[in-house]
Structures are given as C-alpha cells and as structure tokens.
Amino acid sequence: MDLGQAFRLANLVVGGLMVFGGIAQFFDLTLQHVILGVYIIVFGAATALLEFQIPPAVSRYANFMFSFIGRGACVFVLVLVYIFTGSILYHKAWYSWIPGSLIVLVGIGYIGLEFVPSIEPPENMREGGYDGLGETDSSTILTRELKPNQEFRFEVAPNTSITIRLTAGTAGTAELFGTELSKGLPYTFTCCKSAIYTWTGCSLSIEGSPSVEYIAEETPMATYLNLHIALEKLRVAASDCPPTTEGAQGPRILLIGPPDVGKTTVAKILTGYSIRQGRKPMVINLDTGGEGVLSVPGTITAASFGSVMDVEDGFGNSPMSAPSAIPVKLPLVYYYGLETPEGGVKRYKRLISRMAVAVNSRLEEDIESKNTGLIIDTPSFDNQTNGDLISYIVAEFSITTIAILGSERLYNTMLKSFSGSTNINVIKLPTSGGCVDRDVPYKKSLRDATVKKYFFGDDKCTLSPYTVSIELDSPGFSLWETVDSSSDKKNISFLPIGEDESSLQTGEDDVVRKLAPGDVDSRFENLVVAVLQVDAKDAGVKEVAESAVLGFVFVQEIDEKERRMKVLSPVPGRVPLKALLVGKWPDGMFLT
Incomplete structure (x- = not known):
C-alpha cells in the first residue's frame, strides 16, 4: 500500500503546526519564549521545505535520514523530535497545547506504522526525493x-x-x-x-x-563457495596444530589462467569469504600488467587482510595522508616496471624469491595469517611459454592448490606437470559469464585512474600532492631504469661469422641500469618513479633490483637546460636521498 502523499501531507501539517506554535511563543514577551519560538519556527519551516526538495548535501552526508524507507532508525528519530517539540509547545493557552497535542499524535502514529509491513515507504524518504512540488524525479x-x-x-x-x-x-x-x-x-x-x-x-x-x-541466473558462485569451504576445512585443521609444526601452515592457492577470465575476481571472493569467517589471509598480487592491488600498476604486492574489504575499491587502500572509512592495509611492494614477466624474467624471479622470503618470515610471526594461508593472483599465463615460471612460483611459495580458470588445455598441462606431487592439488574452476574481454583503452583508463588516485585521491577523499624539484647534478641523485630484455632483440644477420645470438644477450646482473645525469631527458616525463628503500650512496645493481618500495613520485617535467626534474610527491618536503627506479610500465600518463 502506497501512502506517500499521506505521509507528505502529514509532514506538511506538522511543519505548519510547528510554525504556528512557535509564533504563539511570542505572545509571552520573555527572552526564553522568544528564543524557543525562533527555534520551533526554523525547525517547522525546515520540516515543510524538505517535502518539496531534498538538498544534495542531505542525500550525501546525511543519508541515514533515508532509512525511513525501511522503517528503520530514522523514523524513530523523527518521532522523538515530534514528541519533544510537541511537549515544548504544551502551554496554558489553547493556541499552544492544541498544536503540541497534534504533533504528539503524529509521532505516535509514526511509531505504529513502524510495525505495519504492508505500508510502502513515502517517496520523499527515498533517495532522489521530490524534485519540485508534487513531482518525483525518477528518470535515473x-x-x-x-x-x-x-x-x-x-x-x-x-x-x-x-x-x-x-x-x-x-x-x-x-x-x-x-x-x-x-x-x-x-x-x-x-x-x-x-x-x-x-x-x-x-x-x-x-x-x-x-x-x-x-x-x-547462471553463475559459478556455488562452486566458488564450495572451494572456500574446502579451504576453510584445511584452515581449521591447521589451527588445531601447534604453531611451530608444519601442519600449522594453512592452504596456499595459486590462481592462473588466460586474460580476462576472472582470476582477480575469484581472489577477491575467496578473500572476502575468508575475512567473514574471522580469518587473516595473506593476499599476493603478481600481476604487474593489471591496475595494481594496494599500489600502482607495475608492482607486485603482498598484504595481510584482517579487516573488511572496500566494496567500491575492491581490496581497499594503502596508508595515505587522509582518513579512511575502511581500515587501510599495509602492503609490501616491489616495483617491477614492466608489463609482463617475459620482459625481464630474471628480475621477475628475483622479486618473487624476495617476496616469498618476506612472506614466510611474516607468517612465522603471525600465526593467524599462517593458519589462513595464501591467496595468490597471477599474470595471464598460457601452457606453452609460462610453464617454467609457474613451476618457479609454485616452488617458492610452497603452493598446495593450483586453480585454473578459462583454459582446459592449461588445466591438463598442469595436471601432467604436477602429477608426481602428492601435496599439490590441481583443480579447474568455471569462468563467470560476466567475464568479458576488456579492450586496451579501457585497461589504460583503469591504470591511469589508479595512479591518479595515488596522488590526488578520489571523490570520497581528495588529496593534494606537492610539487618538488630534484637537481639532476646533485651528489644524492641516483636514477636507475629497468631493462626490458624482450625489446632488446638485435638483428643477428650482422654478427661476425662464428658468433651466435648468445653474444648479444645481457649479463646475469644486467636487469637494471644506472642512468648518468646527462641521460635524463624528456622521455622520462609522465612516468611513475619508485623511491626505493636503499640509500642512493649504497645503491648497486643487486640492491636496486631487489629493493622494496617506500613510495612513488610522478615526473611532471624535465628541464634539460636547468638540469632539474619536477615531480609530484604525495608528501611534503624533499624527496629522500634514496635510489630512484623508473620503469616502462605503466606507460605515459597525463595526470594534470
């Protein structure tokens, strides 16, 4: 039953009675009654005016007022206000106690309607409200x-x-x-x-x-829930074992598959279900070509999730210089700086090894995360060129379950590869019908939005980055760049007789290279630069290639004449005297 107009009329009448009762307070010329009358008139006018138009600020910052739609707390607040105002209006004169009594009756009526499920909510208590006199803006x-x-x-x-x-x-x-x-x-x-x-x-x-x-109507959610239940049984068994024993280690699941099959989605689902069970999963993102998890694109990250995830932002946010409604996560971040592992397999494996050592050390100190285990998201893998890399990840992280999405061929390849491993389960998961191919411009817009959010925030939390100048010729300046081995292919037809392609291959340690100040030019503009944890004066190839990240700056402009680089920094002050690492991914962006 829809009584929206009746509710609206009742609120208008109550607003009018408040104004009338407030005016009646002026008949007693005392300061107390005058102040009380002004308050009641203002409140009554606001009550009536809200029936014609609800300001956007009310919808955005006081959305709890709309819970009357569900016969919730807001209606009780309104009732209490009506009863309270009515009690104030009780006075010895009839023109005071009559409006007060009517307001009390309306309040009691609201309380009664709270327990009538068949009553439809009034339109003005829905988001969107009335737009003008008697009209509802429901077009959107x-x-x-x-x-x-x-x-x-x-x-x-x-x-x-x-x-x-x-x-x-x-x-x-x-x-x-x-x-x-x-x-x-x-x-x-x-x-x-x-x-x-x-x-x-x-x-x-x-x-x-x-x-x-x-x-x-057709979704794979039941299968994903069954997977979560199976993992939860393993976690219960791990929790029952002494912390120092091998059995205390929870399940470690690796999600692999072709592009756009829902690997990250399944990782979110398993993480969300685990958190709702009171667990603390360690979530690891090895996909450098995506939009990033708790960091900018081009990174691999690991974080322990002990609190609820953000519905709007997926995995949530890392610490920033502003308050957050959702508890922030503290990720360990390594900057790879290339789109795919094939661009620098040697360094990618190094970072995986460093990440595995750090994660295992953390799990030994955090028994809850150790019992819960790992949930690992990966880049897009196929069965032909990535078999060695998959085996390397499985070995480094001691994977117990490999889940394949979207590829029957990859599933059978993994079955054969790990058929002799009794402690590794290989399972196949269905792909959701909602997974669609994402085109290149769409993926770039996601990456750009992630980087922009790191420096400028979003609609919920606006940040103001700082512009900082870095002197290229200063003694503390140390800029390195990642080496993309896949793009350094040479034409072997010009080699001397008797030499092959191996003579052109980079050395074992040539995974990053230091740039001389004269090599820094405009080609590095509009790129993200990682500020590493290693000091600039101590930076060598090994230290830079394997160092974790302190944070990021964004190169706005390089003045080659003045030998100065202008960057955006999320924090005030000079950029720390740390080694800086610039990659080729994410590619050029224009944030300002």
Whole structure:
C-alpha cells in the first residue's frame, strides 16, 4: 500500500503546526519564549521545505535520514523530535497545547506504522526525493528485484558513475565479490565491470545510467563457495596444530589462467569469504600488467587482510595522508616496471624469491595469517611459454592448490606437470559469464585512474600532492631504469661469422641500469618513479633490483637546460636521498 502523499501531507501539517506554535511563543514577551519560538519556527519551516526538495548535501552526508524507507532508525528519530517539540509547545493557552497535542499524535502514529509491513515507504524518504512540488524525479532511478542465486551485472564507463543501494526494510542480503553490502548505504562505482550476487534474493536501487546492466541466473558462485569451504576445512585443521609444526601452515592457492577470465575476481571472493569467517589471509598480487592491488600498476604486492574489504575499491587502500572509512592495509611492494614477466624474467624471479622470503618470515610471526594461508593472483599465463615460471612460483611459495580458470588445455598441462606431487592439488574452476574481454583503452583508463588516485585521491577523499624539484647534478641523485630484455632483440644477420645470438644477450646482473645525469631527458616525463628503500650512496645493481618500495613520485617535467626534474610527491618536503627506479610500465600518463 502506497501512502506517500499521506505521509507528505502529514509532514506538511506538522511543519505548519510547528510554525504556528512557535509564533504563539511570542505572545509571552520573555527572552526564553522568544528564543524557543525562533527555534520551533526554523525547525517547522525546515520540516515543510524538505517535502518539496531534498538538498544534495542531505542525500550525501546525511543519508541515514533515508532509512525511513525501511522503517528503520530514522523514523524513530523523527518521532522523538515530534514528541519533544510537541511537549515544548504544551502551554496554558489553547493556541499552544492544541498544536503540541497534534504533533504528539503524529509521532505516535509514526511509531505504529513502524510495525505495519504492508505500508510502502513515502517517496520523499527515498533517495532522489521530490524534485519540485508534487513531482518525483525518477528518470535515473532504477529498481531491480533479484531472486535467490541471481546476479546483477553492470558496467560503468570511464568518467561516469552510478550509485547502488541494497534496499533497506526488505528481507535478503547481497554481496559484491565476497564482501557483504550494508542495507541503505550508497555505493558509488565508476569505470568498472562488476556484479552483485544474492543468495536469498534482494532489491537494489540504482541511481545513474550503467552502460550495461542485466540480471544473470547462471553463475559459478556455488562452486566458488564450495572451494572456500574446502579451504576453510584445511584452515581449521591447521589451527588445531601447534604453531611451530608444519601442519600449522594453512592452504596456499595459486590462481592462473588466460586474460580476462576472472582470476582477480575469484581472489577477491575467496578473500572476502575468508575475512567473514574471522580469518587473516595473506593476499599476493603478481600481476604487474593489471591496475595494481594496494599500489600502482607495475608492482607486485603482498598484504595481510584482517579487516573488511572496500566494496567500491575492491581490496581497499594503502596508508595515505587522509582518513579512511575502511581500515587501510599495509602492503609490501616491489616495483617491477614492466608489463609482463617475459620482459625481464630474471628480475621477475628475483622479486618473487624476495617476496616469498618476506612472506614466510611474516607468517612465522603471525600465526593467524599462517593458519589462513595464501591467496595468490597471477599474470595471464598460457601452457606453452609460462610453464617454467609457474613451476618457479609454485616452488617458492610452497603452493598446495593450483586453480585454473578459462583454459582446459592449461588445466591438463598442469595436471601432467604436477602429477608426481602428492601435496599439490590441481583443480579447474568455471569462468563467470560476466567475464568479458576488456579492450586496451579501457585497461589504460583503469591504470591511469589508479595512479591518479595515488596522488590526488578520489571523490570520497581528495588529496593534494606537492610539487618538488630534484637537481639532476646533485651528489644524492641516483636514477636507475629497468631493462626490458624482450625489446632488446638485435638483428643477428650482422654478427661476425662464428658468433651466435648468445653474444648479444645481457649479463646475469644486467636487469637494471644506472642512468648518468646527462641521460635524463624528456622521455622520462609522465612516468611513475619508485623511491626505493636503499640509500642512493649504497645503491648497486643487486640492491636496486631487489629493493622494496617506500613510495612513488610522478615526473611532471624535465628541464634539460636547468638540469632539474619536477615531480609530484604525495608528501611534503624533499624527496629522500634514496635510489630512484623508473620503469616502462605503466606507460605515459597525463595526470594534470
């Protein structure tokens, strides 16, 4: 039953009664009654005016007011205000106690309606509200009713956004990649392809216009849940073992497959389910060609997840110079600086080894993470050229489960490769129908958005980076660059007789090279530069190639004449006298 107009009329009447009662306070010419009258008039006028238009600031910063849609806490607040104001208006004159009594009756009526499920919420208590007298602006408000085990899939183009709410006051729950949505809370999405799943059925309210949106009935979520349950049984067994024994080590799962098959999505789902079970999974991202996890693209990262993930930002945020609604994560970051492992296999393996040593050391100190185990996301692998690299990752991280998505051939190759390993399980996971190929411009927009967010923040949290100048000829300046071995292919037809291609191959340690100040020119503009943990004066090839990252700066301009480099820094002050490493990935961006 829809009583929206009746609610609206009741609120207008209450607003009018407040104004009338406030004016009545002026009849007693005392300072106390005058101040009280002014307060009541202002509150009454605001109550009435909100029925005609709800300011955007109220929708954004006081969205809890809209929980009346679900007969929630907001209605009780309104009731208490009505009763409180009515009590104030009780006075010895009839023109005071009559308005007060009517307001109290309206408050009691609201309390009664709280327990009537058949009453539909008033339109002005929904997001969007009334836009003008008696008209509702619902042109961009979509409502989608999901049945149990259905999934709402949507795509949002770059530079546009939509807001989705799980309708409060209705039964059912929903989750986005394993993280449960809160009822009535707005979630804003931009430049993404995502999906909201419900096990029980739910109602969603969508503000804005997705480029693609539909409801899917066939999803692999049941399979992913079964995988989580199997991993959870192993975690329970690990928790029952003494911390120092080998059995205390939880499951370690490696997700591999071709491009755009949902590896990162499954990693998010397994992480979200694990956190909801009270676990602390260690999540490792080895995909340098993606948009980055808790860091900029071109990095490999590892972080222990002991708190809820961010629905809007996926894995969440690393520490920044501003408050965050979601607890930040503290990742270990290594900068690789190339798009694919094939660009520098030697250094990529070195970084994997360094990461594995650091992760294992951390797990020995954190028994919760040790019992929970590892969830590892990887670059796009096939079965022909990446077999050696997959085996290397499995060995370094002591993988116990290899999950293959989107490739029957790769699955059979892994079965043969690890058939003799009794402690490694190879499983095949179905790919969600929501996985679609992402074109090159879309992927670049994701990478650029990640880098821009690192320096400038987003709509929820705006950051202000600092412009810093670095003298290229200063003694503390030490700039290195990554070596892309895949692009250094020479024409062997010009080699002397008797020499082959091996004479052109780089040395074992030639994975990064130091740049002389004269080599720094405009080709390094609009690139990300990693500030490493190694001091500039102590930096050698081995130290730079294997050092973790302190942070990043962005090269805005290089003045070759003045021998100066202007960079954006997320923190004030001079750039530390540390070794700087510039890569070829992510490629050129224009952030300002």
